[in-house]
Amino acid sequence: MNFRGQQAANxxxxxxxxxxxxxxxxxxxxxxxxYFGQSTTAIVPIAVGIALVSVWGSYYGSDKLVLTMTGxxxxxxxxxxxxxxxxxxxxxxxxxxxxxxxxxIDSAPNAFATGRNQDHAxxxxxxxxxxxxxRDQLQGxxxxxxxxxxxxxxLVSAVAATTAGAIAILSDMLMRMMWFGGxxxxxxxGGNPILLVFSLLILILAPIAAVLLKSAISRKRESLADAxxxxxxxxxxxxxxxxxxxxxxxTVVRQKSxxxxxxxxxxxxxxxxxxxxxATHPPIAERIAVLKAMESLN
Amino acid sequence: MEIIIVLGVIALVVLFFVAQYNxxxxxxxxxxxxxxxxxxxxxxxxxxxxxxxxxxxxxAAHEQSxxxxxxxxxxxxTTASTVADTAAADGMLTQALRGLLAVAExxxxxxxxxxxxxxxxxxxxxxxxVAFSRQFYNDNVRELNTAVKTVPTNFFAGFxxxxxxxxxxxxxxxxxxxxxxxx
Numbered sequence: 001m002n003f004r005g006q007q008a009a010n011x012x013x014x015x016x017x018x019x020x021x022x023x024x025x026x027x028x029x030x031x032x033x034x035y036f037g038q039s040t041t042a043i044v045p046i047a048v049g050i051a052l053v054s055v056w057g058s059y060y061g062s063d064k065l066v067l068t069m070t071g072x073x074x075x076x077x078x079x080x081x082x083x084x085x086x087x088x089x090x091x092x093x094x095x096x097x098x099x100x101x102x103x104x105i106d107s108a109p110n111a112f113a114t115g116r117n118q119d120h121a122x123x124x125x126x127x128x129x130x131x132x133x134x135r136d137q138l139q140g141x142x143x144x145x146x147x148x149x150x151x152x153x154x155l156v157s158a159v160a161a162t163t164a165g166a167i168a169i170l171s172d173m174l175m176r177m178m179w180f181g182g183x184x185x186x187x188x189x190g191g192n193p194i195l196l197v198f199s200l201l202i203l204i205l206a207p208i209a210a211v212l213l214k215s216a217i218s219r220k221r222e223s224l225a226d227a228x229x230x231x232x233x234x235x236x237x238x239x240x241x242x243x244x245x246x247x248x249x250x251t252v253v254r255q256k257s258x259x260x261x262x263x264x265x266x267x268x269x270x271x272x273x274x275x276x277x278x279a280t281h282p283p284i285a286e287r288i289a290v291l292k293a294m295e296s297l298n
Numbered sequence: 299m300e301i302i303i304v305l306g307v308i309a310l311v312v313l314f315f316v317a318q319y320n321x322x323x324x325x326x327x328x329x330x331x332x333x334x335x336x337x338x339x340x341x342x343x344x345x346x347x348x349x350x351x352x353x354x355x356x357x358a359a360h361e362q363s364x365x366x367x368x369x370x371x372x373x374x375x376t377t378a379s380t381v382a383d384t385a386a387a388d389g390m391l392t393q394a395l396r397g398l399l400a401v402a403e404x405x406x407x408x409x410x411x412x413x414x415x416x417x418x419x420x421x422x423x424x425x426x427x428v429a430f431s432r433q434f435y436n437d438n439v440r441e442l443n444t445a446v447k448t449v450p451t452n453f454f455a456g457f458x459x460x461x462x463x464x465x466x467x468x469x470x471x472x473x474x475x476x477x478x479x480x481x
């Protein structure tokens with residue numbers, strides 16, 4: 001499949017997954033109403049509200065927040081003219097404004113992009129990646145990061161985090177109500193027992209399902225960024241060989257926090273992930289294979 | 299009641315017209331902006347050439363024909379104005395610069411000089427910027443031309459005075475030439 005096909009497919013799948021998230025929230029609300037009765041009606045907006053407030057702040061200030069969380073330092077053009085030249089190339093290819101550029105002092109090769117929109121975008125590189133990669137490889141990595149900016153992935157992951165957060169808060173609140181026997185209308189003559197068991201099951205499983213959906217969205221956005229990167233450079237070989245460098249390298253970025261693992265080009269956590277289903281990135285070998293297929297089209 | 303429905307329909311039709319018209323104008327402006335970007339990058343490259351030629355001359359003074367080719371191509375590139383002329387001159391200059399760098403290959407002292415290395419990096423990034431600005435321009439032209447030719451925007455093209463635009467096609471002899479085999 002060429003990059004246009006890849007982009008369309010990944011966009012479609014993201015929308016499908018976000019709809020899945022919406023359906024999940026609706027199911028949890030329905031289960032709560034079935035199990036506890038009308039007294040829980042107010043809980044859904046409260047949970048969504050809490051999640052929204054907690055995620056929105058970090059979304060809005062993502063460029064500054066991530067700087068402190070990763071220890072990245074902003075640099076100017078005179079600090080690294082070659083890197084700035086490479087980034088300017090991709091801004092011309094993509095029509096994006098010039099992002100802020102930062103360096104993380106870490107020998108593990110990695111890079112990330114963040115910021116709430118194009119005008120507040122920030123891309124950062126570890127010193128390791130700048131040392132390990134040649135011009136074409138670095139160009140591919142920059143294109144991948146700017147593709148995240150062009151595809152508004154900070155927003156997409158904020159939406160996913162909000163919904164997953166709301167579901168977690170919701171099911172947590174409802175579970176507590178259950179233990180303390182609070183909400184349940186004892187007077188109501190039970191209702192359908194099968195429906196009750198079913199509702200309980202939904203409340204227990206929903207948070208796990210939400211995390212799975214969130215990871216799946218993150219993986220689709222990574223594949224989309226790879227395809228968009230090729231749309232910018234028209235050179236799948238550059239990004240492919242960059243990913244091969246990352247694949248060979250076994251060092252991992254020393255993170256201060258696991259909560260931003262998903263923003264790096266190569267996930268610092270996925271090696272430890274219990275299963276592929278919880279991974280924030282598609283397996284690197286799979287990404288290389290997709291890019292190789294694009295190369296053979298040229 | 300009927301009046302409201304009629305007015306509503308008229309409002310929707312007007313909104314639709316405005317949207318089509320604006321889309322065409324926006325696409326046309328994007329092409330202009332993309333064109334301006336090509337000119338900026340070509341100018342950057344033209345400005346870089348004197349330094350580069352000087353730096354090579356210092357080590358390889360007798361390669362006069364190569365320098366002449368670059369200087370002529372640069373002069374043509376800086377005076378061209380239409381899309382086709384600019385593209386042709388751009389192709390020639392790219393070719394001439396390739397020749398200059400090939401000459402430099404034969405002088406190890408030159409290749410090792412710090413000044414030349416930084417010029418070479420600057421030329422590499424500038425060549426890429428020129429190529430990407432061409433690609434961006436052509437993508438914008440493609441989108442505009444599709445809009446001018448397809449329903450419903452094609453009905454508004456005449457009214458908005460937006461017409462198809464010319465692609466920026468660089469004649470690069472190296473792309474067409476079959477690889478020569480020597481024994």
